[in-house]
Amino acid sequence: METATTANTTSFLEALQDQPSALSAHHGQQVNDARSMSALLPFPTTKSEAWKYTRTGRISNQPWRVTPAPAPDESTENRLTGLETSGRIVFINGQLSSVQLSEEARACVRIETDGNLPVRLLPQLHGDTFNEIHTGWCTSVMQVHIAEGAHLHKPLQLVHVITGTQVLAQPLLVITAAKHSVSAFAETFITAGTQDHSFTHRRLWLDIAENAHVRFDKIQSESGENFLLNREQVSLKRDARFRINTLSLNGQWIRNELSISLEGENAEAGLYGLFLPAGQQTIDNHTRVDHKAPHCESRELYKGMLRDQSTGVFNGKVFVHPDAQKTNAYQSNANILLSDDAQMYTKPELEIYADDVKCSHGTTTGQLDEAAVFYLKSRGIGEENARRLLTNAFLSDVLKEVEADALRDFVLRNLSERGLLYNEYTAAE
Amino acid sequence: MLSIKNLHASIEGKEILRGLSLEIGPGEVHAIMGPNGSGKSTLASVLAGREDYEVTDGTITLSKEGEAPIDLLSLAPEERSREGLFLAFQYPVEIPGVSNLNFLKAALAEQRKHRGLDPLTAREFLNLVNEKSRLVELDGQLANRAVNEGFSGGEKKRNEIFQMAMLEPRLAILDETDSGLDIDALRIVASGVNALRSKDRSFVVITHYQRLLEYIVPDFVHVLYKGRIVKSGGRELALELEAKGYDWIREENQPASV
Ligand SMILES: Nc1ncnc2c1ncn2[C@@H]1O[C@H](COP(=O)(O)OP(=O)(O)O)[C@@H](O)[C@H]1O
Ligand SMILES: [Mg+2]
Numbered sequence: 186m187e188t189a190t191t192a193n194t195t196s197f198l199e200a201l202q203d204q205p206s207a208l209s210a211h212h213g214q215q216v217n218d219a220r221s222m223s224a225l226l227p228f229p230t231t232k233s234e235a236w237k238y239t240r241t242g243r244i245s246n247q248p249w250r251v252t253p254a255p256a257p258d259e260s261t262e263n264r265l266t267g268l269e270t271s272g273r274i275v276f277i278n279g280q281l282s283s284v285q286l287s288e289e290a291r292a293c294v295r296i297e298t299d300g301n302l303p304v305r306l307l308p309q310l311h312g313d314t315f316n317e318i319h320t321g322w323c324t325s326v327m328q329v330h331i332a333e334g335a336h337l338h339k340p341l342q343l344v345h346v347i348t349g350t351q352v353l354a355q356p357l358l359v360i361t362a363a364k365h366s367v368s369a370f371a372e373t374f375i376t377a378g379t380q381d382h383s384f385t386h387r388r389l390w391l392d393i394a395e396n397a398h399v400r401f402d403k404i405q406s407e408s409g410e411n412f413l414l415n416r417e418q419v420s421l422k423r424d425a426r427f428r429i430n431t432l433s434l435n436g437q438w439i440r441n442e443l444s445i446s447l448e449g450e451n452a453e454a455g456l457y458g459l460f461l462p463a464g465q466q467t468i469d470n471h472t473r474v475d476h477k478a479p480h481c482e483s484r485e486l487y488k489g490m491l492r493d494q495s496t497g498v499f500n501g502k503v504f505v506h507p508d509a510q511k512t513n514a515y516q517s518n519a520n521i522l523l524s525d526d527a528q529m530y531t532k533p534e535l536e537i538y539a540d541d542v543k544c545s546h547g548t549t550t551g552q553l554d555e556a557a558v559f560y561l562k563s564r565g566i567g568e569e570n571a572r573r574l575l576t577n578a579f580l581s582d583v584l585k586e587v588e589a590d591a592l593r594d595f596v597l598r599n600l601s602e603r604g605l606l607y608n609e610y611t612a613a614e
Numbered sequence: 615m616l617s618i619k620n621l622h623a624s625i626e627g628k629e630i631l632r633g634l635s636l637e638i639g640p641g642e643v644h645a646i647m648g649p650n651g652s653g654k655s656t657l658a659s660v661l662a663g664r665e666d667y668e669v670t671d672g673t674i675t676l677s678k679e680g681e682a683p684i685d686l687l688s689l690a691p692e693e694r695s696r697e698g699l700f701l702a703f704q705y706p707v708e709i710p711g712v713s714n715l716n717f718l719k720a721a722l723a724e725q726r727k728h729r730g731l732d733p734l735t736a737r738e739f740l741n742l743v744n745e746k747s748r749l750v751e752l753d754g755q756l757a758n759r760a761v762n763e764g765f766s767g768g769e770k771k772r773n774e775i776f777q778m779a780m781l782e783p784r785l786a787i788l789d790e791t792d793s794g795l796d797i798d799a800l801r802i803v804a805s806g807v808n809a810l811r812s813k814d815r816s817f818v819v820i821t822h823y824q825r826l827l828e829y830i831v832p833d834f835v836h837v838l839y840k841g842r843i844v845k846s847g848g849r850e851l852a853l854e855l856e857a858k859g860y861d862w863i864r865e866e867n868q869p870a871s872v
Pocket of ligand 1: 626630648650651652653656657
């Protein structure tokens with residue numbers, strides 16, 4: 186009998202058969218199930234609504250390998266310097282390489298790396314092909330527990346480094362922020378080697394307990410042939426606060442799937458994003474906010490600036506469940522196409538099942554305002570700088586949400602290198 | 615100062631300026647009046663270098679004593695500005711996210727670089743801003759807001775004159791800077807302009823109403839009609855136009871019937 190199985194997963198799975206999963210020791214059954222399911226579930230194609238504009242072919246047809254973590258060297262250095270942190274957790278090729286905590290952090294942060302997940306989380310291991318493959322060949326599991334009442338103002342940096350070719354990196358991060366705690370995270374996906382070739386699927390589960398505050402900054406700046414999938418599930422209990430900035434500066438294929446569930450009264454979430462694809466790059470942001478309790482607020486602002494033949498995708502779902510009265514939900518996506526060949530696909534989806542709510546959403550996609558360019562030039566400002574002033578202005582709404590100077594500087598330097606920034610330096614050229 | 619000869623310009627294939635000539639000497643104030651759609655803003659835009667317009671014939675030469683004359687049409691808009699040309703827009707553009715001050719700092723830095731000068735220090739710059747914003751009674755708050763964003767009509771026009779004062783051009787073109795202004799705002803704008811009048815600085819004042827010319831007294835008045843200057847005179851021409859309207863100009867310029 187001809188197998189009806191999915192031709193498109195075969196080459197992906199072939200090279201993986203005998204390779205380990207970091208979940209095997211404690212969750213062997215789930216790993217075996219996931220491996221069986223991986224063989225049966227096809228990779229999503231552009232026929233499915235959720236993947237309409239983002240192709241998976243160049244991921245599915247590659248023989249990826251789980252490689253033992255190479256020893257740290259120049260190529261694996263942390264590239265975000267100058268950031269004052271509460272500690273650094275470094276993953277090389279998806280494998281945990283080092284954990285370093287400040288004294289302050291050691292007192293209130295507990296870390297587990299044995300891959301033993303609480304039973305309540307196990308159902309989340311499964312889902313579509315990407316999740317099954319993740320569970321089947323998970324490369325490391327890291328659980329971070331922030332203690333009740335902890336105050337960790339400097340971010341804990343999560344560093345992801347890739348080196349080598351055909352690397353499959355699939356870390357799982359589980360973060361719990363206990364009641365009344367304050368914590369911050371800065372996660373960086375920065376590669377500089379042009380020869381690197383990898384598929385990273387990083388999953389993150391973040392539970393924010395009553396009255397806890399979490400801030401999360403994510404920088405994605407990938408070189409070479411690196412594919413990056415981030416899946417995040419965040420839940421907020423009563424009075425909890427969450428803020429995430431997703432800064433996608435560079436990367437030939439990036440997809441962020443962020444799902445936030447507001448589960449207790451008076452919880453608030455802010456989702457901000459910046460994406461700047463160029464060349465043939467595709468950057469895709471799928472967000473979902475579930476308002477499940479009354480008196481919660483979500484604010485969402487994503488800004489895209491697209492160059493060359495790049496593609497941008499924004500899909501923002503907001504669900505207001507029947508009990509979520511007095512919800513405030515704001516969503517906005519604004520995009521600028523700097524080239525006629527760039528493509529932006531944007532789709533807000535609001536579903537509201539409560540009647541006493543305030544929701545708004547808006548999307549705009551356009552070119553730089555040429556009347557404004559002319560106005561600036563008519564005052565003596567050169568063409569390039571006029572455009573930079575306008576692109577800066579466009580991006581500033583999101584950039585001002587980034588609190589740590591070192592993070593903002595990294596982003597600004599990156600923008601400057603790509604000719605998107607107006608500053609004293611470029612003015613003096 | 616500025617010499618325009620036989621200027622023809624079109625937009626989207628439609629000829630708007632049809633052989634316009636005008637000579638402007640140093641320190642002179644020329645008023646240009648004319649019915650709606652006669653090409654006044656087109657002239658201003660072509661002078662400033664707006665790319666949407668195609669110049670099909672004619673020359674524009676900018677000259678200053680002791681310097682080689684400049685072929686204005688060969689310069690980009692920013693280069694024209696650095697050579698001392700300034701256009702106060704009929705409809706100033708709102709630029710959200712760019713602060714008025716950063717914008718002017720950038721403009722001034724590039725202007726000064728062109729003249730081989732270092733940028734002003736922060737203190738020098740702020741002193742200049744204070745001095746010049748007083749000239750047009752522009753609230754200090756406005757300087758900090760985004761360029762023209764949420765400004766009232768009068769504030770936008772005053773902001774144009776403020777920018778002119780900051781950049782100190784040698785030739786300023788004011789395109790209906792008086793339109794929509796109440797009498798107080800008109801006085802402020804006019805006195806700002808008058809304060810900048812000097813023997814080396816020339817003005818082209820485009821207006822619909824001779825009222826402005828009571829405050830900014832011109833040396834010459836021209837009537838622009840169908841893309842050409844059809845009448846020139848002194849100040850009294852403005853009064854005549856006000857009294858008689860533009861119909862007599864239209865009649866005088868009817869193609870002769872066969
Ligand atoms: N973008 C355009 N495309 C076509 N025609 C235009 C455009 N802009 C202006 N015009 C035409 O050019 C003529 C002159 O306009 P304008 O210079 O603005 O006149 P004025 O300032 O004297 O009122 C008008 O007939 C107007 O309709
Ligand atoms: Mg006009």
